[in-house]
Amino acid sequence: MDQDSERAQFVDAHWKTLVQRVIMVMAIADELQSDGMLEWEPYCKIKAAVTNQQKMRELYEVLQSGGDQVKSAFYSSLEKHEPYLLGDLGSIKLMGESLADCLNKYKMWIQKEYEYVTEYNSLPGENVLLSERFTQPLIIMRHRERREREEEMCSVGESFQQLLVSRNNADKDSSILDALFGADSKGISPNSVILQGNSGNGKSFTAQKIMLDWASGKLCKVEFDCLFHLKCKEVNHVSGEQSLTELLSYNSNLTSEQISRILQKSSEKVLILIDGFDELRFSFSDFSDHLKLKDLSEKAPREASLKVLLMGHILSKTSLLVTTRSTATNTLDSLLKHPKRFTEIMGFSEREVKEYFQKFFQDEELFIKAYEYVRSNETLITACSIPVICWIICTVLRERFSEGSDLTSGLETTTSIYVDFVCTLLEHHSQGLSQPVPTLLRSLGQLAERGMLDTQVLFEEKSVDEMVSASPFLCKFLFKRRIRKETMFSFMHLSFQEFFTALYYISQEEREFLDKLTERFHSQTQSYLSLYLDKDFPLKYGCPEPHFLPVVQFLCGLSNSEVSRSLQEMYNLSVPSFVQPQLREWILDMSKSGVYSYLPFILHCLYELHEKEFVQKAMEAWLELDMSWDPLSRTDCWALLYCLDCCPHFRSLKLNFAASELKMLQDVLCRTPKLGLTVQNVSDTDVTVLLSALGEGKQLGELKLNSSCLSDQSVQQVLKALHKQKKVGGLQISVKSITADTALILTDFLQSCSKAEWEEISLSTSDVESLCSSLRLFSFEGKLVVNVVRLCLSIQNQPSLSEIILNCPRSEASNIDIKSFTESFHNINCIAEESVDFDRNLHALLTLLTSMSGLSALNLSVPFLTETWASRVLFLVESSPKLTVINFHAGSWCSDGVKWLPGLLLEEGIKLLKESAKRPECIVNIRGFRCSKSSERCSRHTEHIDQLSCNQRVTIQFCGDQCTEDIKLKLVLPDEN
CATH class of the missing domain: 3.80.10.10 (Ribonuclease Inhibitor)
Known part of the structure; x- marks a missing residue:
């Protein structure tokens, strides 16, 4: 068999595979047409076909009609343009390295290139390990609603952290690729993923981490044979026409031919990571739909190559991960192939902030010192949800530590950190700005002020377009509004809106600055403002509107000399000399007026000013x-x-x-x-x-x-x-718990301390097994008062004796046995009144009370005044000769210690007290609800005793044989004697 026949047989045997896998179809067709093996009409049909598979089918029809000679020419061209494909099919033994060797070398190259990061302030040749900086951010796998955005914008500190964690719905313990490309609840895995994030939120770091993990063999459920990283910043510098394989080779050690072979072999197992889509300096709208590339090797403008990749016109089975700011998400969404998924980097919760600081400092002592500093500032810990702010703060603090400076003496104010952040974004995340920096900052400030005046954190697209061009400080959101989509913008957080408002105010002329602030400081007194306004210092005598306080705080920070100098040096922004004197005069006036409600805010203003001598002057007041x-x-x-x-x-x-x-x-x-x-x-x-x-x-x-x-x-x-x-x-x-040992400690304390050392000691517990719920000792009119309480857990489980308050001379304090007293109190509340031991335990308590020689007054709180309890009161009157007052309250304290559950004064108890002889020197007061019905009186405890019309609040006083009854309009509690 001659060579042409052998080659023709090979083509026929593998034609189905060739249709599926040949990528360089047009290059082969061009060569065949040039050699006279392909007529013009079939050539045009091949060129007009949309996909490579369709092109190959058209070409195979020509091969069939052309015989062995044309098929042999096709085979020769295939050897030239698709050698690796022929190698995979077993026709020839390829010289050089295998595909596996190529990939292994590529992975080793990635590990070397991606292991380190270059920071914003790195000196030449200075690098940092990615593992010392990367902390996996929270990722949300859905769009948020408008209400959710507003909540996040306006929350700070702990409430903000809770919102962040609640929004996150990606598995923190899974790999990033698993989170992004894993199947959803319906079992669908995406072909393309949008990873949105604000400036400085770590999109590029995340991309670098994904590449390094893959090259390092980190296991994940979603497997890819190969990853390519296309950096849009580099694409901007590419000139001339480029094929897609050439674009992909810019950030790898692979040749275009090797990339082509990898994509031929397993395109469905390849991930192309397009990083920084929003940074592309061209528009895809310039290319009409009919401009569609046919294969990987076809050269075209970079825009066209990227567009067909994003839309899936070539490499339709290849996975795409595209990172972008929110401002370009809408454009990207219209290009990407299906099925696609939207995800968003939320940044760091406090857990990730802590992890980042720990990795950055590594030294445990420095880590704790730095983290506690940031954790102590609600605004900063909120801002640290932005990873780049974590880096700024850590970098600044590390410098302070290296100088041996105390954090409180250094200038790490909230304002100074925000200024550093603005400068970082302007320098490293603002390529291609259409406005000069001072103009941009002023425009942002005008927008921010409008929002502050209208208490608005989301802005309509039209109002933003009128004031600000593209900016790294604004976020773009899409919301559903009935049957249409609505585009809105916001600052990264309300605190940045407040900061830019302050930055806008310092750009004003003096008169305009004072007019704007005077209106905010005297908004409640406009009608008579001219009567007392200090013309030289118009902010005096006023208080800023509550929502405007953070703006004033940022103004104080901006007027600090070091912060002001930084703005001047970097962006030629000077803080006018009239700003600080106006703020100082207002602070001094507030300090002298002694308005305690504004004291924390004044302290924050002083901290932001960071001027030691002025702080001393203000604090003197x-x-x-x-x-x-x-x-x-x-x-x-x-x-x-x-x-x-x-x-x-x-x-x-x-x-x-x-x-x-x-x-x-x-x-x-x-x-x-x-x-x-x-x-x-x-x-x-x-x-x-x-x-x-x-x-x-x-x-x-x-x-x-x-x-x-x-x-x-x-x-x-x-x-x-x-x-x-x-x-x-x-x-x-x-x-x-209040135990016997606790009571013994108090007994020892009473016996060892002098009269003037203390005024009150109060212990409380929620332990139901405790001797009591609270135990309080205090001085009152030269007497020692001992108050012991058992709280009521429910109306069905009321203590038999919920409270005792006893008075005795202070001189007798050392003779009181707190331990025996509280144990006796506890014992009678541990058993039911129907128990045979109840009377014995209660008698022991009453006997203990009568043994206190100095006992002068006594309060008892019991659910009901019964005949039995009336007889016990009479026993105390007769057995305690120095006792001058007994107050009996029908009711119990509820478990919250605040609400009083009122009880009943039963007629048989009242009758016994009226008819019994009593010492005239001892007054007995009984308080509670008494049923006014002549028959079938209320006798059971309910939660609604006070709501029954037949029950009246009464105080009945017994003094010797005299009895007086007083109907009360309000409930008198035990401590209101």
Whole structure:
């Protein structure tokens, strides 16, 4: 058999495979036509066919009619243009390396090239491992609704973190490719994926991580034989016509021929990653639909090559992953082939921020120091959802650490970080801006101010187009609105809108600046503004509108000399000299007026100003810093710490904060001689820091440890610390349980302390097994008052005796056995009144009370006044000669400790008290609801006793033989005696 026949047989045997896999069809057809083997008419038919498969079918018809000679010529051309395909079919033994060898070398090249990143501030030859920077961001696999966008825009701190985590619906533990290309709930896997993200959100880092993971053999469920990375920044610099294989070769060590072979062999197992679609400097609309490339090797303008790839006209089975900013998502969506999926990088939650900081610093001590600094600022921890802000903050703090500087003394204000962020985006994420930077910033500021004035965070497309051209600071959203789509824009977060508003104000002339701010500071007093307005300092005597406070805070930060200098050096933006004096005068006026509700905000303004001498001057007005009405946030504590560090001799503080801030404030508390502290969520592990902060010899107005869970040992440590103070106004502690040991500790405390050392000690617990729910000791008119309470869990489970309050002279305090008293109280509430042991246990308690020689007043709270309880009251009257008042309340405290569940005064109990002889020196008051019906009176407890018209609130007083009854309009509670 001659050579032509052998080749013809091979073509016939493999014609189905050739139809499916030959890519360079037109190159072969061109050669056959040039050699006279292909007539013009069939050649035109081949060229007109849309897909490679259709072209090959047309060509095969020509081969069949042309005989062995034409088929042999086709085979020769196939050897030249598709050698690897012939090798796969077994016709010849290819010289050179195999496809597997090519891929292995390609993977090794990627590992080497992608292992490191070059940072914005890297010096020549300076690189950082990707593993030390990359933290996988949260990815959402759907479009969000308008309401969700607005919620995210306006949330900060903890609420923002909760929203981020709730929005994320990608498996955090799966690989990125699994999350993006895995099958959905209907079992459909996408052919193309849009990965949207704002500027600085980590799209390119994510692309680099995907490439490195694949090359490093990181296992994932979605398998790809090969990945290609097409960087749009590089495509912008490509000139002339290029084939698709040539474009793909720009960012690889593979030749166009090797890429062609890979795509021929398994195009359905190939992923092409197109990074930065929004950065392309050309429009796809310039190419009409009839311009469609026929194969990979056909040269065309870069726009055309990319368009046919995106639309799936060639490589229809190849997967595509395209990263883009939101501003280009709509254009991209109209191009991409189906089935496609929309995903979006949400950025970092607090968990990822922590992971990023840990990777960046590596040194555990520096990591904790830096992370706690950011965590203490709600605005910064919110902004850290943007990965590039994490990098900026870490970079700035690392520099501070290397200089040995204290964080509070350095200029890491919120404003300075935002300025760094703006500069980073303008330098590295704003190629091709159509406006000069000052013009862009002013336009953004005008848009931001409009939103602030209208309390608006989403802007219509028309209003944005009128003011701002393309900007990395704006996000574009598509929403469904009835039967159409609506395009809207926003800033990355409300805080950036506030920042750009402040930036806009400092670009104004003095008169316009003052007019704008005066309107915001005096919006409530416009009608009589001219009567008291200070013409030189018009902001004085006013308060900014609540939603405008962050803008004022940013203004303070921008007027700081270092921040102002940075803006001047980088963008020739100068902060006018009149800005800072106006803000300073307003702050001094607010400080002198002593408006405590604005105190946290004033501290933040002082922190942003970061001018030590002025901070000292402003703080002089606060003789006593009282911030105890609401718990301070971490941000508040940080601002407070800076301001107090500027004033080391501050005398008096009243603060309310979480135990997690104790370490931060420890030094300040130690050196302040007069303290009043409310600390939330204190645990046993916090007690050592707390006691160190208290120190010795202080005037401790009060110490409240709320929502805590302290053990007996910790309570004992705190009580011992009180002995070391000059004066203690009160101590309130939430404890794990009030046990016999707890009561013994209090007994010992009473016996060891002097009269002037303390005014109140109060313990409370939620433990139902405890001796009682709360135990309180306090001074009142020279007497010691002991108050013990058992809360009512439900109306069906009321304690037999819910409260006892007893009074005795302060001098008798050391003789009171708190342990025996609380144990007896507990014993009668552990058994039902019908039990045979109940009377015995109650008699033991009453006997204990009568043995207290100084007992002068007693309160009892019981669900009902029955005849039996009336007889017990009479026993106390006769057995306690110094007892002058007994107050009996029918009812119980509910489990919240606030609501009072009223009870009934039964007629048989009232009758016994009226008819029995009593000491005239002892007054008995009974309070509760009394049924006014003459017969069939109410005798059962219900939750609606007070709502029955027959029941009246009454106080009945017995003094000797006299009895008076007073109908009350309101319920009198046990502590209102």
